[in-house]
Amino acid sequence: MSIVTWSFRASRLAIGAIILSAALLTGCGSNAKSSAGQPIKRVGLMHVGTDHVPPSLETLEARLKELGWTQGQNINLIWRNLEPGQAAGQARAFVRQRVDAIVAFEDQSIYAAQDATAGMKDPVPIVFLHPSDPVRDGLVKSLDHPGGNLTGVFGPRDVVAKQLELYELLVPRLHRVLTLVDPKDPATKRLLPQYRAAAAQLPRPLQLDIRNASSAKDLKSIFRSLHPGEVDGAFLLSNVLALNFTSLTIRLAQRAHLPVQARRKEWVQKGALFSYGADLGPIGRAGARYVDSILRGTPPADLSVEEVPTVELAINLKTAAKLGIKFPQDMIIRADKVYR
Amino acid sequence: MMGGRSVEAPARPHRRLIWKYVVVVVTLVAAAIVSVGLTELYFSYQDSKRALTQVERDKASSAATSIEQLTQKLLLELESVAQPPTEQGAAGLKERNDDFHRLLDRDELISQLSYLDASGKEQVRTSPLELDRIGQGPDLSRSAKFIRARAEHQYFGRVYFQRGSRPHMTISVAERGAGRGVVVAVIDLSFVTDVIARARVGTTGYAYAVDSRGFVITHPITNLVLQHTNFAKLPQVRAALHGSVKASADSSGHDQNGTKVLSAYETIEPLDWRVFVEEPLSEVLAPLKAAIWRTALLLVAFLTLAIATSVLLARRLVRPIESIQTAAAKIGSGSLNQRIEVPSNDELGALAEEFNRMAAQLEESYSSLEQKVQERTQELATALSDLDEKSRELEAASRHKSEFLANMSHELRTPLNAILGFSQVLRERLFGDVNEKQAEYLDDILTSAHHLLALINDILDLSKVEAGQVELEVAPFSLREALEGGLVMVRERATSDGVQVALTALPDADVVTGDERRIRQVIFNLLSNAVKFTPAGGAVDVSAARANGEVRVSVADTGPGIAAADHERIFEEFQQTEAGVEQREGTGLGLALSKRLVELHGGRIWVDSELGHGSTFVFTLPTGGV
Numbered sequence: 001m002s003i004v005t006w007s008f009r010a011s012r013l014a015i016g017a018i019i020l021s022a023a024l025l026t027g028c029g030s031n032a033k034s035s036a037g038q039p040i041k042r043v044g045l046m047h048v049g050t051d052h053v054p055p056s057l058e059t060l061e062a063r064l065k066e067l068g069w070t071q072g073q074n075i076n077l078i079w080r081n082l083e084p085g086q087a088a089g090q091a092r093a094f095v096r097q098r099v100d101a102i103v104a105f106e107d108q109s110i111y112a113a114q115d116a117t118a119g120m121k122d123p124v125p126i127v128f129l130h131p132s133d134p135v136r137d138g139l140v141k142s143l144d145h146p147g148g149n150l151t152g153v154f155g156p157r158d159v160v161a162k163q164l165e166l167y168e169l170l171v172p173r174l175h176r177v178l179t180l181v182d183p184k185d186p187a188t189k190r191l192l193p194q195y196r197a198a199a200a201q202l203p204r205p206l207q208l209d210i211r212n213a214s215s216a217k218d219l220k221s222i223f224r225s226l227h228p229g230e231v232d233g234a235f236l237l238s239n240v241l242a243l244n245f246t247s248l249t250i251r252l253a254q255r256a257h258l259p260v261q262a263r264r265k266e267w268v269q270k271g272a273l274f275s276y277g278a279d280l281g282p283i284g285r286a287g288a289r290y291v292d293s294i295l296r297g298t299p300p301a302d303l304s305v306e307e308v309p310t311v312e313l314a315i316n317l318k319t320a321a322k323l324g325i326k327f328p329q330d331m332i333i334r335a336d337k338v339y340r
Numbered sequence: 341m342m343g344g345r346s347v348e349a350p351a352r353p354h355r356r357l358i359w360k361y362v363v364v365v366v367t368l369v370a371a372a373i374v375s376v377g378l379t380e381l382y383f384s385y386q387d388s389k390r391a392l393t394q395v396e397r398d399k400a401s402s403a404a405t406s407i408e409q410l411t412q413k414l415l416l417e418l419e420s421v422a423q424p425p426t427e428q429g430a431a432g433l434k435e436r437n438d439d440f441h442r443l444l445d446r447d448e449l450i451s452q453l454s455y456l457d458a459s460g461k462e463q464v465r466t467s468p469l470e471l472d473r474i475g476q477g478p479d480l481s482r483s484a485k486f487i488r489a490r491a492e493h494q495y496f497g498r499v500y501f502q503r504g505s506r507p508h509m510t511i512s513v514a515e516r517g518a519g520r521g522v523v524v525a526v527i528d529l530s531f532v533t534d535v536i537a538r539a540r541v542g543t544t545g546y547a548y549a550v551d552s553r554g555f556v557i558t559h560p561i562t563n564l565v566l567q568h569t570n571f572a573k574l575p576q577v578r579a580a581l582h583g584s585v586k587a588s589a590d591s592s593g594h595d596q597n598g599t600k601v602l603s604a605y606e607t608i609e610p611l612d613w614r615v616f617v618e619e620p621l622s623e624v625l626a627p628l629k630a631a632i633w634r635t636a637l638l639l640v641a642f643l644t645l646a647i648a649t650s651v652l653l654a655r656r657l658v659r660p661i662e663s664i665q666t667a668a669a670k671i672g673s674g675s676l677n678q679r680i681e682v683p684s685n686d687e688l689g690a691l692a693e694e695f696n697r698m699a700a701q702l703e704e705s706y707s708s709l710e711q712k713v714q715e716r717t718q719e720l721a722t723a724l725s726d727l728d729e730k731s732r733e734l735e736a737a738s739r740h741k742s743e744f745l746a747n748m749s750h751e752l753r754t755p756l757n758a759i760l761g762f763s764q765v766l767r768e769r770l771f772g773d774v775n776e777k778q779a780e781y782l783d784d785i786l787t788s789a790h791h792l793l794a795l796i797n798d799i800l801d802l803s804k805v806e807a808g809q810v811e812l813e814v815a816p817f818s819l820r821e822a823l824e825g826g827l828v829m830v831r832e833r834a835t836s837d838g839v840q841v842a843l844t845a846l847p848d849a850d851v852v853t854g855d856e857r858r859i860r861q862v863i864f865n866l867l868s869n870a871v872k873f874t875p876a877g878g879a880v881d882v883s884a885a886r887a888n889g890e891v892r893v894s895v896a897d898t899g900p901g902i903a904a905a906d907h908e909r910i911f912e913e914f915q916q917t918e919a920g921v922e923q924r925e926g927t928g929l930g931l932a933l934s935k936r937l938v939e940l941h942g943g944r945i946w947v948d949s950e951l952g953h954g955s956t957f958v959f960t961l962p963t964g965g966v
Contacts (some may be wrong), residue, residue, distance in 0.1 A: 143566070304563050310449070
């Protein structure tokens with residue numbers, strides 16, 4: 001290469017370098033951002049009991065939104081409210097669709113989801129919300145380390161004794177209580193002794209009229225058979241009955257001019273005399289954290305089960321008035337929610 | 341004129357110079373930018389860290405204050421129910437139960453309340469989850485919550501996890517007044533979660549609280565709380581738990597996953613908890629990333645500029661140097677009229693001018709030198725021509741001398757043969773008797789004639805050798821036989837002179853290649869000399885041996901010896917030692933002829949001798965043939 005040619009090329013190189021450096025200097029500080037689209041996560045939500053929607057659903061959705069999961073954008077929440085017989089089929093359907101997680105509300109849908117994922121090599125994670133007792137019912141190995149594909153949040157366990165205590169405080173004339181139990185519900189076996197003991201321990205021991213019922217027909221039949229003054233109030237003890245027939249029982253009790261207790265304030269609004277039980281809103285909010293963690297890749301086995309033992313007392317003054325019951329003033333003050 | 345060498349291009353020295361410039365300039369620029377950039381980054385980092393730790397500290401302090409206030413509020417509430425009831429007995433207990441219910445409804449942090457009487461027996465237990473219990477409770481007089489509350493008025497229990505889940509703790513307050521019972525409250529510590537969570541800083545920062553043993557009471561990762569994680573092993577937590585300082589705003593540590601964090605903590609006094617506010621160190625460095633990028637871009641830009649500038653600068657400097665170099669190369673190859681044009685008036689311009697001046701002087705000197713060389717060459721050519729002529733003349737003279745000697749020898753031998761023949765006939769008395777005197781003279785004539793014939797023969801041989809007319813008849817022959825033949829020829833004289841003659845010829849030196857007749861001539865010459873100069877009673881030893889790739893023949897005598905000064909001379913024509921002259925025998929040509937003949941065979945001949953100690957004549961013959 002001749003010196004002249006080389007010099008010419010060197011000049012061009014130098015000029016090019018100056019332009020390049022100027023461009024680099026101009027470009028200092030500029031910052032490019034890119035966004036990457038991610039597949040929409042699918043979460044199946046299931047609940048048994050078509051006569052109501054669990055209050056935890058709304059808080060769950062709201063909390064998920066706060067955590068960055070917006071329906072239709074990056075998450076698809078598939079809500080299924082089911083009749084008791086549909087739970088198993090729907091759970092299997094979710095598994096077939098390979099949803100990223102199943103959120104199961106209450107025992108029946110939780111058991112259905114657990115059965116549908118049992119034995120799977122890579123089971124779909126299940127977030128349970130307000131089961132009766134996750135350890136005792138075999139949902140998890142321990143609260144700290146669930147160990148399987150199920151985890152979630154549960155509320156206060158078995159407050160039937162406290163419900164009975166409040167019943168007596170709210171209804172001073174309460175002496176004999178029509179207690180409705182479903183012998184097929186495994187929970188009955190556990191709850192009944194606590195209930196009986198509580199009735200005996202109360203300052204004014206109560207007499208219990210325990211009747212078996214497994215269906216609407218049974219319930220109707222029992223209420224039809226009641227004689228006036230035979231009982232002073234009704235009590236839905238078994239979980240299955242409370243979950244599926246509270247609405248019906250309220251109607252039957254109203255017709256029989258009897259008060260009936262409920263587990264949640266939603267029923268009080270619909271005519272039950274009072275409710276004492278878990279406040280499901282906080283449980284829904286807490287459950288959203290599990291869905292979030294699972295969708296971000298944390299195995300459910302590593303997510304400890306959380307207990308949210310918040311309970312609330314709701315009373316219905318209108319129902320009380322209809323039944324001629326006058327709540328003690330201090331009880332009205334104690335109530336967390338008063339429907340007038 | 342001076343051509344013949346081509347002008348070669350310089351071996352790209354300018355490129356190397358440019359790279360030297362580039363390296364120097366780039367190094368300087370890079371060092372400047374990197375040092376400035378690093379300094380700026382270091383101080384930015386320190387400022388950022390300091391500011392952040394201060395924020396963390398403030399947040400931790402604020403959270404601690406909030407928790408302390410909450411605790412104070414709780415204590416006040418408990419104080420409000422730790423009053424003797426207006427009624428006594430069961431009614432009083434019922435009154436307490438109602439008070440407890442009201443408090444439970446009012447403050448959701450309290451999950452259970454109980455009352456222990458002055459003897460430590462639990463008289464009332466109120467819970468939202470279990471049946472109220474009034475009277476006939478267990479004896480808790482030995483429990484810390486009873487003893488310490490009575491001693492110190494209030495007591496904060498350790499954090500525990502109720503039913504394996506949420507953290508709880510017990511607070512008990514002793515009654516004032518005569519009764520001295522104790523109100524015990526179970527507190528659900530989830531209430532601190534929100535307060536602590538508010539203390540987080542930045543986007544990835546977080547806050548958590550641990551109790552005096554390091555158990556996590558609240559953490560944004562709820563799982564850590566639910567799994568009863570103990571953080572006492574984290575360095576910042578360990579330091580906070582074991583240190584005497586209430587708060588720290590300049591600590592680094594790592595989280596449960598080992599990620600480095602910037603951490604600050606504050607102690608919550610009554611509870612002996614620590615609130616930590618932390619942020620991953622990567623977030624502290626995040627604002628510096630832009631600065632790092634800026635510095636890197638500046639570095640690249642200025643380096644590019646530096647390269648370009650150094651290339652341009654180097655070109656400006658290198659071009660005149662290049663011109664000088666090219667001109668020097670041309671001058672070096674003979675173009676002395678070459679001049680350099682450097683327009684700059686700096687040192688390089690001065691160098692070019694100096695160079696041009698030197699070239700002009702060189703050109704001038706060269707042209708006069710050329711003239712002188714031409715003259716001398718002419719003279720040399722003439723001298724060479726004369727020399728050639730003289731050489732030719734000498735050659736002719738030498739040839740003529742040899743021809744003359746050869747002819748003369750031949751011409752001399754013809755009448756000499758007549759002299760010898762007729763003298764011999766007369767001596768043999770073939771033509772009649774001769775008297776004694778005549779016979780004596782005839783013997784003298786014969787002797788002189790033989791000597792003359794020998795002389796003439798030697799001269800003839802020598803002249804033939806010098807004229808290059810001798811052609812060796814080379815063939816293998818027995819050296820031993822040749823030596824023995826020589827001995828036979830001298831033995832008679834040796835015997836008569838009383839000289840002992842002996843031969844030692846090793847077998848390996850037997851067969852040699854050469855002209856046998858000439859070698860016999862040499863051997864005879866040496867032997868006859870030896871016998872001739874050895875006095876009676878002396879000895880002549882002849883030996884032959886092979887050594888160093890040649891055959892060596894030596895003839896040693898016990899004669900008078902030869903002075904070292906004569907060692908060379910005796911091999912020249914007509915040169916004899918004093919002994920030889922006295923003997924009046926010999927032609928003075930024998931050794932000269934022997935030397936020529938041995939050398940014609942490729943061998944050597946010399947003498948080892950010393951006056952009074954005899955002489956040893958040695959000659960060699962190459963074994964590889966002639």
